[in-house]
Amino acid sequence: MTTACKGFLDEQFLQLEELQDDANPNFVEEVVTLYYRDSARLILNIEQALERNPLDFNKLDSLMHQFKGSSSSIGAKKVKAECTLFREYCRAGNGEGCIRTFQQLKKEYATLKKKLEAYFQLARQVGPAETACRPK
Amino acid sequence: MSITADSKFHVLAVDDSLIDRKLIERLLKISSYQVTTVDSGSKALEFLGLHEDDQSNPETPSVSPNNNQEVEVNLIITDYCMPGMTGYDLLKKIKESSSLRNIPVVIMSSENVPSRITRCLEEGAEEFFLKPVQLSDLNRLKPHMMKTKIKTQKQENEEIQELQPPPPPPPPPPPQQLPNNSKRKAMEEGLSPDRTRPRYNNITTVV
Numbered sequence: 001m002t003t004a005c006k007g008f009l010d011e012q013f014l015q016l017e018e019l020q021d022d023a024n025p026n027f028v029e030e031v032v033t034l035y036y037r038d039s040a041r042l043i044l045n046i047e048q049a050l051e052r053n054p055l056d057f058n059k060l061d062s063l064m065h066q067f068k069g070s071s072s073s074i075g076a077k078k079v080k081a082e083c084t085l086f087r088e089y090c091r092a093g094n095g096e097g098c099i100r101t102f103q104q105l106k107k108e109y110a111t112l113k114k115k116l117e118a119y120f121q122l123a124r125q126v127g128p129a130e131t132a133c134r135p136k
Numbered sequence: 137m138s139i140t141a142d143s144k145f146h147v148l149a150v151d152d153s154l155i156d157r158k159l160i161e162r163l164l165k166i167s168s169y170q171v172t173t174v175d176s177g178s179k180a181l182e183f184l185g186l187h188e189d190d191q192s193n194p195e196t197p198s199v200s201p202n203n204n205q206e207v208e209v210n211l212i213i214t215d216y217c218m219p220g221m222t223g224y225d226l227l228k229k230i231k232e233s234s235s236l237r238n239i240p241v242v243i244m245s246s247e248n249v250p251s252r253i254t255r256c257l258e259e260g261a262e263e264f265f266l267k268p269v270q271l272s273d274l275n276r277l278k279p280h281m282m283k284t285k286i287k288t289q290k291q292e293n294e295e296i297q298e299l300q301p302p303p304p305p306p307p308p309p310p311p312q313q314l315p316n317n318s319k320r321k322a323m324e325e326g327l328s329p330d331r332t333r334p335r336y337n338n339i340t341t342v343v
Contacts, residue, residue, distance in 0.1 A: 007214060012222075012268050015268070015270065015271070016159075018271075019159075019162050019163065019166065019271075024162070030158070031155060031158055031159065032152055034155050034158060038153075038154065038155060065217070066153070066245075068246070069153055069156070069246050069267070070153060070155045070156075072246060072268055073153070073155050073156055073159055073267065073268050074155070081263055113309065
C-alpha cells in the first residue's frame with residue numbers, strides 16, 4: 001500500500017494484499033473491480049431513492065448498510081465513515097443531512113478510485129521480477 | 137464409498153454480498169478447505185438437500201438419509217444480514233433438521249450487537265465472527281469440524297458393524313506348485329482380519 005493511499009485505506013486493504021500470491025496474482029484487483037461495480041449500482045439506487053418524496057429512510061439505510069459492508073471489506077476507510085454518518089442521519093430522519101453526506105461520500109469515493117488506479121498502475125510497473133523476464 | 141483420511145474439509149459459505157463471498161472463499165481456500173459459496177439461505181438449504189417443507193411434515197422419517205447430500209459439508213459459515221432468510225433463520229432451520237443439526241454453523245456480521253451474538257450462540261452457532269473476517273479467525277474453525285467428523289465416523293463405524301456380519305474365514309490356499317504371483321496372492325488371502333478392516337480409525341489429527 002503506497003503512502004498516497006494512507007488515510008483512505010485501512011489495515012483491511014493490507015489483509016487483501018496478503019491474500020494475493022503467485023497463484024492468485026490479481027486477487028486485489030479482482031476484489032476492487034467487484035467493489036467498483038457494486039458501488040456504482042448502490043450509488044445509482046441511493047440517488048434514485050433520494051429523489052423520492054417523502055424519503056424512505058428504511059430503504060436508504062438498507063442500501064447504505066450494503067455500501068458500508070463492501071467498503072469495509074476492502075478497507076475503504078473514508079467512504080465507510082461517510083456511510084456510517086449517512087445511516088445516523090437516516091435513523092434521525094434527517095433528509096438534508098443524508099443528502100449532504102451523500103455528496104461528501106461521492107467525493108470520497110471518486111478520490112479513492114483515483115488513488116486505487118494509481119496504485120494498480122504502480123503495481124503493474126513494478127511487478128514481480130519473473131513477469132519482467134518472461135518472454136511474451 | 138470410502139472415506140479417505142486425507143480428504144479436505146468442505147465448507148459451505150453463505151453471503152448475499154458478492155465481494156464478501158469472494159473474500160471468504162479466498163480465506164477458506166488459503167486455509168486448505170474445499171469451498172462452496174451460495175448467495176442465500178434458501179440456496180444453502182437446497183444445496184444441503186433440505187427442502188423447507190420437510191421439517192413441518194411429521195411423516196418425514198427421522199432417519200433422513202445423508203444420501204440426499206451429494207457432497208458432505210463439514211461446516212456452514214453464513215452472513216447474518218441477508219434479505220429474505222437471515223443467517224439466524226438459516227441457523228434455526230439447520231438445528232431443527234435431524235439430518236443437518238450436527239453440522240457446525242458459524243455466523244458472520246458487520247455489526248457488533250451483543251444481543252444478536254448471544255441469540256445466535258444460544259441457538260447453536262459455534263462461533264460469531266465480526267466482519268471483515270480475518271485469516272486468524274478461521275483458525276478457530278478446525279476444532280469444530282474435527283469434532284463432528286470424528287463423531288460421524290464413529291457413528292458410521294457402528295452402523296457398518298451392525299449391518300455386516302463378520303466375514304467367514306477364507307479357505308486355506310490349495311497346495312499347488314504356483315508361479316510367484318499366485319503364491320503372493322494366496323499369502324494375501326491368509327492375512328489376519330485386522331488388515332482387512334476399513335481404515336476409518338486412521339484419523340490424521342493435525343493441530
